[in-house]
Ligand SMILES: O=c1[nH]cnc2c1ncn2[C@@H]1O[C@H](CO)[C@@H](O)[C@H]1O
């Protein structure tokens with residue numbers, strides 16, 4: 001972890017610059033731990049696939065309008081209504097070809113955005129309507145990610161994508177999906193997750209799946225502390241044993257900031273910080289589901305200042321009309337973050353990934369840190385009147 005203070009000065013960019021430029025943010029190496037495959041389709045692909053399978057329930061048939069429709073429909077203030085929009089994306093992801101294409105494009109789009117490592121999740125049980133088996137779903141997506149990585153490389157980008165298999169918390173297939181994740185752990189699947197409406201569906205309903213994964217020494221994250229508060233986070237950690245928290249943003253309810261600015265952590269918040277539990281924060285998604293009321297008031301500001309293991313994520317690029325670069329742009333605008341802050345979030349994410357330690361370390365020391373060092377040194381080589389020699393000639 002870097003040791004700079006939260007609002008590190010302009011050391012990370014050219015003197016006088018308040019923060020990184022849009023272009024620097026895009027080129028900076030980024031790590032994404034929380035992104036849903038069925039929440040990141042290109043609008044044009046949704047339309048193509050709907051046509052191919054004869055799905056006629058799309059609300060719009062023109063890409064730009066459909067993109068806007070997803071964004072507006074998801075902008076509902078409630079997690080339950082936000083989740084309704086996935087009926088359309090899941091409906092068109094029911095064949096091997098469709099799943100593969102979506103996975104290829106996902107890897108390509110993330111690479112284009114400067115993401116060097118991503119864990120992308122989806123719920124295999126939601127892709128069985130046309131007769132695919134769970135294994136066929138996983139294999140089609142894996143094939144797509146490998147092909148996407150190859151195409152990204154051909155375009156001059158480097159990315160690695162791992163899959164997380166999600167079980168839906170309202171359903172009863174968690175153990176089966178956990179076993180599936182375990183079977184594919186050496187073939188592209190790096191962990192497990194549960195998602196879906198949170199209120200009324202506590203993670204302890206799926207204890208058998210989590211206990212199984214622990215016995216197998218496997219990894220899992222749990223969506224908790226988004227649509228419901230502290231009890232959900234507490235269960236996810238202390239009953240289920242989650243390695244990471246999907247969102248976890250409501251941990252803020254256990255942090256007291258006094259009028260004089262002094263901060264007191266409750267027992268659960270202290271545990272989360274002390275144990276370095278990674279928080280997969282997704283600012284824009286939280287605004288849409290009502291888990292936060294504005295970027296300025298988003299708990300990520302305080303959590304970063306208090307040195308929680310905070311990470312920045314997209315959640316659903318289609319529904320939130322976002323990307324990793326966009327999330328960082330919004331954060332730099334709101335909190336004045338510099339390249340040092342971006343690097344801190346990125347190293348946090350890489351440390352928290354589910355791939356082996358030696359690979360995480362190599363990513364941090366050989367990809368992430370050199371990438372940021374390169375960006376941070378750019379101002380030194382900008383041609384100015386002082387360095388171009390033109391002043392001397394005129395004199
Ligand atoms: O932010 C979220 N909270 C909870 N569930 C979600 C969120 N985003 C997506 N999904 C759910 O996860 C499924 C598998 O990818 C999606 O189909 C959606 O229902």
Ligand SMILES: [Zn+2]
Pocket residue numbers: 034036195223246315
């Ligand atoms: Zn999510």
